[in-house]
Amino acid sequence: MIWMTWRQFRTPALATGTLLLALLGGLALTWSEVTQLARETGYTGCQGDACRAAGEAFLQALQPGWASEFHIAAIGALYLLPALVGIFWGAPLVARELESGTYRMVFSQSVSRGRWLLVKLAAGCGAAALGAGLLSLVLTEWAQPIDGASADRMNPLVFAARGIVPIGYATLAFVVGVATGLLLRRTLAAMAVTLLVVISLQIAAPFVVRPWLAQPVTTVSPLQFDGDYGISMSPDTGRMTVHVQPDRRGDWIVSSTTITSTGAEFTGPADMTQCGPRASGGREACQSWLGKQNLSLKVSYVPGSKFWDLQWREFGALFALTVALSLFSLWWVRRRLV
Amino acid sequence: MTSALIADGLTKRYGRRSALNDCTLDIPAGHVVGLVGPNGAGKSTLLQLACGLLDPTAGRIEVLGARPVSGSPQVGFVAQDTPVYAGLTVADHLRMGAHLNPSWDAALAKRRIAQVGLDPAQKAGKLSGGQRAQLALTVAAAKRPNLLLLDEPVAALDPLARRNFLQGLMELTAEQGMSIVMSSHLVADLERVCDHLIVLVASRVRVAGDVDDLLATHHRLVGRRRDTADLGAGRALVEQSHTEVQSTLVVRSTAPIVDPSWQVDRLDLEDIVLAYMSGAAGDGPDRVLEGQR
Structure with a gap:
C-alpha cells in the first residue's frame, strides 16, 4: 500500500516540494544578509533602551533588500500552503477514485478499505506536516532578529506563519480535502468546497478561535491623554468616541475600548462648546474637558510571553480536529461508502 | 456440492429504488458460471454485493462460506467497464498487484501480459477497451483468488477482442482451477466458456443448471x-x-x-x-x- 500511495502521490508531492525548496533556498541565501544588517545597525548585542532605536534602524535597512521580499513570500506561502494541500492533495485523493471507478479495482485487491485510506491519510498528513513544518520553523529561526526588533510576532497575521501552527493548518486542510472528496464524490466540487472551508477557517481563526484559546488578560486603567489618541464625533448629535492605542509592545491587543466610570463604553455626548467644529478652545480645551469625564481605558490583550503557549494551544485544537476528521473518514469509507 | 455463493432473500435498495429484491440463489463452486439476464435484472448489484463493494440492505449473502468483505484475498473482481488507473503504466498495475496481494503470482501476470501483447511501458489510459479488459483480468487473476467475479467483462469489446478475452479466461480456468462467475446479457458470450448457467430476471432465478443438462x-x-x-x-x-x-x-x-x-x-x-x-x-x-x- 505504501508503494501504491507513493506512486499516486508523487507528482503533486514533488511539485509542492519544489516550490518549498525554492523558498527555503531563498531564506538560506538571505540568512547572512539578515544577521549582517542586524550587526551593522547595532541591533545585535544592544542593551536596554538603545534596542528600540537600533531595531528601527535594522528594520529600515532591511526594507530594500531581498530578505524582506523572501520574508513576505514565505509568509504568503505558509498561508497558501493549506489551500494548495487541501485542493490538490486532499480533494482528489478519494474523489478521483470514485469518479473514475478505479476504487472498484483497488478495493478488490487484498487490502481492506480502512487500511487503504489510513495509509493515504498518514502519508498525506506526514508530507503536509513535513513541508509546512520545515518552512515555518526555518522561517521562525530566520526571522528571529526581525521579530525581536518589530515585536510583532503576536500580530495575528504573523502569528499563523511562525512556529508550529502552520503544521496544524496544513494537515487539517489535507484531511478536510479528503473528507469532502469522500462525501461529494466529485473532484471538482470537492476542490471548490475545500477551498471555501480552508479560507473560512483561516479567516475565522484570528477573530473567533484564537481569542477564545488565548484567554486574554483584561486591564482597566485611567485614561491618560499624553500619547496618541483619536477622536471621532458627529457634530449634529454630539456622539463621540475616543480611540487610544495602548502602549503594549509585543503583546496582542485583542480589544481596546474607552469606558466611563459605570463601565459602559464612552459614546458622548460631547460638550459642543468644548469639542467639535463650533468649539473655540481647539484641541486643548477638548482634551481638558475629556480629562474631567473620569474615563478609563479597558484593554484586553494577550502578553507576548504567551507566544509559545498560544502556539501549542492552537496547534492542539487544529490537531484534534484533524484526528476527528480522519476518524470520521475512516469510518465512512468502511461503513458508508457504497 | 459446495457453494461458491449463497444468497438468501438478498435485497439492495437505494432510497426507495431497489436494485436487487429478495434474491435467493446458490452458485456451485468449481464451475465457470454464467449469470444471464436482461439489463436491470440485478446482476451487477449481486456481483458487487458478492465482492463486498456493496452492503446488502436486507437478507444474507455468503461467499466461499463467509460474509463478503472488500479486500478479501479469496475473491477477485473485475468490475463493469474494467476500470484501470489511466495515469499508471501496465507494469505499474502489476507492481500494484504485487504490493497489494500476498498471494500474487508474478510469473502468471508477466506471462499473460506478454501473451495478450500488452506493452508494459504503456500508460493504461492509452489502452483500447479490449486491452484494458485484459489488463484488469490479469490483475484479478494473478491475485490467485478462489473465486473470480466478472461483471459484463466483454460488453464493451468488439468480436475479436471478445474472443481473445474469453480465450484467455478459458486458459486461466484450465491452469488455475478457480471458480468463475461472469455476468452478461448476451448468451453467445457465455456458451463458449460456461458449464453452468443461471438465468436471473428481475432478481429471481428463472432457471439454473449445468449447461449439458439444460440442453438435454x-x-x-x-x-x-x-x-x-x-x-x-x-x-x-x-x-x-x-x-x-x-x-x-x-x-x-x-x-x-x-x-x-x-x-x-x-x-x-x-x-x-x-x-x-x-x-x-x-x-x-x-x-x-x-x-x-
Whole structure:
C-alpha cells in the first residue's frame, strides 16, 4: 500500500516540494544578509533602551533588500500552503477514485478499505506536516532578529506563519480535502468546497478561535491623554468616541475600548462648546474637558510571553480536529461508502 | 456440492429504488458460471454485493462460506467497464498487484501480459477497451483468488477482442482451477466458456443448471393448436405461443418426449435462455434501471 500511495502521490508531492525548496533556498541565501544588517545597525548585542532605536534602524535597512521580499513570500506561502494541500492533495485523493471507478479495482485487491485510506491519510498528513513544518520553523529561526526588533510576532497575521501552527493548518486542510472528496464524490466540487472551508477557517481563526484559546488578560486603567489618541464625533448629535492605542509592545491587543466610570463604553455626548467644529478652545480645551469625564481605558490583550503557549494551544485544537476528521473518514469509507 | 455463493432473500435498495429484491440463489463452486439476464435484472448489484463493494440492505449473502468483505484475498473482481488507473503504466498495475496481494503470482501476470501483447511501458489510459479488459483480468487473476467475479467483462469489446478475452479466461480456468462467475446479457458470450448457467430476471432465478443438462432437458414442441394444461407429469411449460392453428411450446422435461402429435426439436442455449426471459416478462416486479456502477 505504501508503494501504491507513493506512486499516486508523487507528482503533486514533488511539485509542492519544489516550490518549498525554492523558498527555503531563498531564506538560506538571505540568512547572512539578515544577521549582517542586524550587526551593522547595532541591533545585535544592544542593551536596554538603545534596542528600540537600533531595531528601527535594522528594520529600515532591511526594507530594500531581498530578505524582506523572501520574508513576505514565505509568509504568503505558509498561508497558501493549506489551500494548495487541501485542493490538490486532499480533494482528489478519494474523489478521483470514485469518479473514475478505479476504487472498484483497488478495493478488490487484498487490502481492506480502512487500511487503504489510513495509509493515504498518514502519508498525506506526514508530507503536509513535513513541508509546512520545515518552512515555518526555518522561517521562525530566520526571522528571529526581525521579530525581536518589530515585536510583532503576536500580530495575528504573523502569528499563523511562525512556529508550529502552520503544521496544524496544513494537515487539517489535507484531511478536510479528503473528507469532502469522500462525501461529494466529485473532484471538482470537492476542490471548490475545500477551498471555501480552508479560507473560512483561516479567516475565522484570528477573530473567533484564537481569542477564545488565548484567554486574554483584561486591564482597566485611567485614561491618560499624553500619547496618541483619536477622536471621532458627529457634530449634529454630539456622539463621540475616543480611540487610544495602548502602549503594549509585543503583546496582542485583542480589544481596546474607552469606558466611563459605570463601565459602559464612552459614546458622548460631547460638550459642543468644548469639542467639535463650533468649539473655540481647539484641541486643548477638548482634551481638558475629556480629562474631567473620569474615563478609563479597558484593554484586553494577550502578553507576548504567551507566544509559545498560544502556539501549542492552537496547534492542539487544529490537531484534534484533524484526528476527528480522519476518524470520521475512516469510518465512512468502511461503513458508508457504497 | 459446495457453494461458491449463497444468497438468501438478498435485497439492495437505494432510497426507495431497489436494485436487487429478495434474491435467493446458490452458485456451485468449481464451475465457470454464467449469470444471464436482461439489463436491470440485478446482476451487477449481486456481483458487487458478492465482492463486498456493496452492503446488502436486507437478507444474507455468503461467499466461499463467509460474509463478503472488500479486500478479501479469496475473491477477485473485475468490475463493469474494467476500470484501470489511466495515469499508471501496465507494469505499474502489476507492481500494484504485487504490493497489494500476498498471494500474487508474478510469473502468471508477466506471462499473460506478454501473451495478450500488452506493452508494459504503456500508460493504461492509452489502452483500447479490449486491452484494458485484459489488463484488469490479469490483475484479478494473478491475485490467485478462489473465486473470480466478472461483471459484463466483454460488453464493451468488439468480436475479436471478445474472443481473445474469453480465450484467455478459458486458459486461466484450465491452469488455475478457480471458480468463475461472469455476468452478461448476451448468451453467445457465455456458451463458449460456461458449464453452468443461471438465468436471473428481475432478481429471481428463472432457471439454473449445468449447461449439458439444460440442453438435454429442454424441447420445443410444435403441433396443432391445443390447450397446454395437459402436458403430463415431469414436464414443465417454459414458454408458449399460439397461432390460429398451431401451438409452439418450450418444455422442460427430464424424460424424452415421445408423442407423435408433437414435432419435437432440440433447442440451443440461446433459445432456452430467451424462452425463460420472455416467459418471465410481465409477471415480475417492476424492472429497475441497470444497477449502480
